[in-house]
Amino acid sequence: MSEPPGAAVSLAEAPLADTPSKPPAAQRVQPLRRPGRWIATAAVLVVVAQILHGLATNPFYQWDRFRYWFLRPAVLDGLLVTLEVAALSAVLGLLGGVLLALARQSGSPVLSAVSWTYTWLFRSVPLIVVLIFLYNFSALYKTLSLGIPFGPAFVTFDESKLATDMTVAVVGLSLNEAAYAAEVVRGGVLSVDQGQHEAAAALGLPRGYQFTRIVLPQALRSITPNYVNQLIGLVKSTSLVFYVSLLDLFGSVQTMGSTYPGDIVPLLLVATVWYLILTSAVSVVQFYVERYFARGATRTLPPTPLQKARAGLAALRARAGREAAV
Amino acid sequence: MTADGTLETTPAALEVHDVHKWYGAHRVLDGIDLTVRPGEVTVVIGPSGSGKSTLLRVINHLEKPEAGHVSVGGELIGVRRGSGGRLRELSERALLAQRSRIGFVFQNFNLFPHLTVLDNVAAAPVATGRLARPEARERARELLTRVGLGDRTDAYPRQLSGGQQQRVAIARALALRPGIILFDEPTSALDPELVGEVLSVIKDLATSGTTLVIVTHEIAFAREVADRIVFIDGGRIVEQGPPREVLDTPRHARTRDFLAKVL
Numbered sequence: 001m002s003e004p005p006g007a008a009v010s011l012a013e014a015p016l017a018d019t020p021s022k023p024p025a026a027q028r029v030q031p032l033r034r035p036g037r038w039i040a041t042a043a044v045l046v047v048v049a050q051i052l053h054g055l056a057t058n059p060f061y062q063w064d065r066f067r068y069w070f071l072r073p074a075v076l077d078g079l080l081v082t083l084e085v086a087a088l089s090a091v092l093g094l095l096g097g098v099l100l101a102l103a104r105q106s107g108s109p110v111l112s113a114v115s116w117t118y119t120w121l122f123r124s125v126p127l128i129v130v131l132i133f134l135y136n137f138s139a140l141y142k143t144l145s146l147g148i149p150f151g152p153a154f155v156t157f158d159e160s161k162l163a164t165d166m167t168v169a170v171v172g173l174s175l176n177e178a179a180y181a182a183e184v185v186r187g188g189v190l191s192v193d194q195g196q197h198e199a200a201a202a203l204g205l206p207r208g209y210q211f212t213r214i215v216l217p218q219a220l221r222s223i224t225p226n227y228v229n230q231l232i233g234l235v236k237s238t239s240l241v242f243y244v245s246l247l248d249l250f251g252s253v254q255t256m257g258s259t260y261p262g263d264i265v266p267l268l269l270v271a272t273v274w275y276l277i278l279t280s281a282v283s284v285v286q287f288y289v290e291r292y293f294a295r296g297a298t299r300t301l302p303p304t305p306l307q308k309a310r311a312g313l314a315a316l317r318a319r320a321g322r323e324a325a326v
Numbered sequence: 327m328t329a330d331g332t333l334e335t336t337p338a339a340l341e342v343h344d345v346h347k348w349y350g351a352h353r354v355l356d357g358i359d360l361t362v363r364p365g366e367v368t369v370v371i372g373p374s375g376s377g378k379s380t381l382l383r384v385i386n387h388l389e390k391p392e393a394g395h396v397s398v399g400g401e402l403i404g405v406r407r408g409s410g411g412r413l414r415e416l417s418e419r420a421l422l423a424q425r426s427r428i429g430f431v432f433q434n435f436n437l438f439p440h441l442t443v444l445d446n447v448a449a450a451p452v453a454t455g456r457l458a459r460p461e462a463r464e465r466a467r468e469l470l471t472r473v474g475l476g477d478r479t480d481a482y483p484r485q486l487s488g489g490q491q492q493r494v495a496i497a498r499a500l501a502l503r504p505g506i507i508l509f510d511e512p513t514s515a516l517d518p519e520l521v522g523e524v525l526s527v528i529k530d531l532a533t534s535g536t537t538l539v540i541v542t543h544e545i546a547f548a549r550e551v552a553d554r555i556v557f558i559d560g561g562r563i564v565e566q567g568p569p570r571e572v573l574d575t576p577r578h579a580r581t582r583d584f585l586a587k588v589l
Contacts, residue, residue: 199436202386203450203502204426207418213453217440296439296482 065266069256070273078252079274085166085238085248086278089173090231096174097181102211104186115182122179128240131172135244169241177234184226188219221293228286235278249274337400339364339506339537340385345394347380347561354380355391356561362506362539367532369548369569370541372558373584378541379433381558382508385539386428387421398428399505426454429499429507433514435491437483437498443470444479447498456502469497473527489520493527500531507531509540545588549573557581 055061069075103115122130147153192215200210242251253271257264291301303311340362347355354377362368370378383389385396387404395413396403404421408414416424437446447466451457457465470476473493475486483491492512499507509528513521525547532538532551542548548555548569555572557564557580565578576582 193436195432195434195436196438198388199432199438201422202388202425202428202430202432203454203498204422204424205450205453206422209453213449214438218438293440296441296484298484 060265061269062263062266065263066269069263069267069270072256074252074256075249075270075274078247078249081166081241081247081251082235082238082249082278085169085173085241085246086231086235088170089177089238090234092170092174093177093181093234094185094227096178097183097185100178100182101185101189104182105189119179119182122176127172127176127237128243130176131168131240131244134168134172137168165241165244165246168244169238169246172244173234173237173241176237177230180230181227184223184230185219187226188221188223189215191222192218217293218297221290221297224286224290224293228282231282232279235282236275336364338362338397339366339399340539341397341400342381342385343394343396345381345384345391345396347377347384347389347391354561355384357394358558358561358563360556360563360566362537364505364537365535366553367538367551368540368554368556369552370539370556370558371543371545371548371584372564376558377561378558379510382430382510382539382541385508386425386430388430398424403428423454426450426456426502427504429502429504431492431495431499431507431509431512433511435483435488435495435515437491437494439483441482442479443475443481443483443486443494446483446494447501450498451501454502462501466497466501469500470494472500473497474523487520488516489523492516492524496524496527496531506537506539509538509542511541511543513542513544543588545573545585557584559584 056063100115100118103111104119106112146156196214196218197210200214205214238248239250241248242254247255250271253267257267260267288304291304294301338361340360342358342360345355345358346353356377358377358381360368360381370381372378380389384391385398385403387396390404395405401424402413403424404416405413406416406420437443438449441449444463444466447469448459448462451462451465452459456462467476467479470479473496475490475493475497478486478490483494486494492515496507496512512528513524516524521544525544528538528540529547529551538551540548540551552569554566555569556566557572557576557578559580564580565572565576572581573585576585
C-alpha cells in the first residue's frame, strides 16, 4: 500500500511561523480616506441619538411604570403561557411538518395529495380564523371517540372537557405551523445531494436509518435558518391566542391596560421588550444549532461570539503593541 | 487470477441475463449477458453514454431493468421467483440486505459529509446489525490503515483530497465484507496526480482475490489488473476477452475506433 503523498512536513518552512507578525512600517499601506462614509455615519449617529434621547426623556413612555410592570406576576404568568404555547406548537408543528413532508415525497399519490391539500388549506386560512373555528369546535362535534372508523367506538371524550383554552391554542397553532414546517422540511430534504440517497441505498442501510442519520442531519443545515424564521413568526403569532380567551403575554398586558388605561404605553413596552428577549434567545440558539450542523460541511467551523471577542481583543492588543513599538 | 478452465460447480459471482433498460424512449441497455466467476476482475470499457454505468447500477438494483435479471452468488437481485416461475419484486428490506452484500464505489465518492471518516466506514456494519459499535470502529480503523489513511480517522470528508476521499469510500464498501465490489469510474473525478493512489488500492484488492467489476477509462490500468475486458457500445457487449485480445487485437471495428481515440 502506498503512503499518501504530502505526509512529510517540510522543515524549512517551520521557522517562519515563529517570526513575530510585525510588518516593516515602510511596507504598510496608507488606507484611503473616505469622507462620504464619514458624513453618512455622522448623520445616522445624530438620528439614532435623537431617537434614544426621545425614548429616554419623553414622559409619555413612563419608564417608571415600565419598571413597575416589567416583572409583575400577572405579566410573568402571561409570559409563561406564551412560552408554553410557543414551545408545544413548535415541537408538534415540526413533527407534523416532518410527517407531511414524508407523505408528500411518498410514492402514494393519495398521501401526496392529502399532504399537498393540507398545506394549501392551512397556508390559505388566517390563523385567527383557525383559532376561532377550533374555539367553537365543540358546537360542531359534541364528542370525540376512538374506535373503528364508521364502526363502534371504544373510548368517547366529552369535547367540552377536552378542549381547554390551552388545547385549542396549541392545536390551532400546531395545525398552522405544520403546514409551513412541511414546506421547510421538504425544501431541506430536496437540498440534500441525490448521491447521498444513492450511497445510503447502495450500502443497504435500513430505510429509517437512511432518513434519520444520513438525509435529515444534512437537510437540517438548510432547515434550521428557515425553521427559526418560522419559529420567530410563531412566537409572535401566540399573541392571537388572546382571542380564544387565553391570557398570554399580550393578553395579560391588554387586560392590565384596560384596568389601568393610563399605563397602556408602558405595558405595551413591557410586551415589546419581552418579545425582543424571546426572539433574541431563539437567535442565539439558532447560531449554535447551525454551527453544530455545519460539522463536515465547512472545513472550519465559524467562531462563536466569545471566540470572536477573544480574537478581536488579541488583535487589538497586538496592534497596540506594534504602535507602542513604532 | 483465475485459471481459464474453472469447473462450473460453484455459482457465478455475478450473472447478468438479457438485461434491457430504457430511460423513457431512450434504450440504454439492449440485452446484456455477462458472467463473472468468483475472484475474477472484469473491467468494462466503452464510449460515454454506452451504458457502462447503467449496467453497474442495474447490478445492485439502483436502477430496475425493464427486462432480464441479475444474480449475485446465485441469488436473484431485487426479485424472487414466485409460484409458476414468475418474477416478483422483492421487499425493500430484502433488497437492502442484498445490497449490503454488494460493494459499490461511486465516481463522486458520495461520502457522508456530516460523519467523520471513521464513522463513514463504521456506520453501515452497525446500521445493518452485522457488528456492534466497538467492533465496527475497530474494523474501520484496520480498513483505513489498509488504504493508507489510518492517521485521518477523525477528519471530515471535505478536509481530505479527492484521492483520499475515494480511498475512504473503498474502505466503506469493504466494511460490509461484500462478495463483489462494483467500481463506477472511480478515478474520473480526480486530479491526474491523485489517480495513482486510488488505482493502487484497487490493484491491491484485485490481487487479493476479491471479485471486482470496474468501469473505467484508464486503459493502462485495465490492461494491468483485468482478467477480462468487456467492451460495451450502444447498450450491447461488442466484444470481451483477456486484455491482450481485446486491447491489442480487437476483432470489432467499433472497439478499434474506441481504442484509437483513448490510447
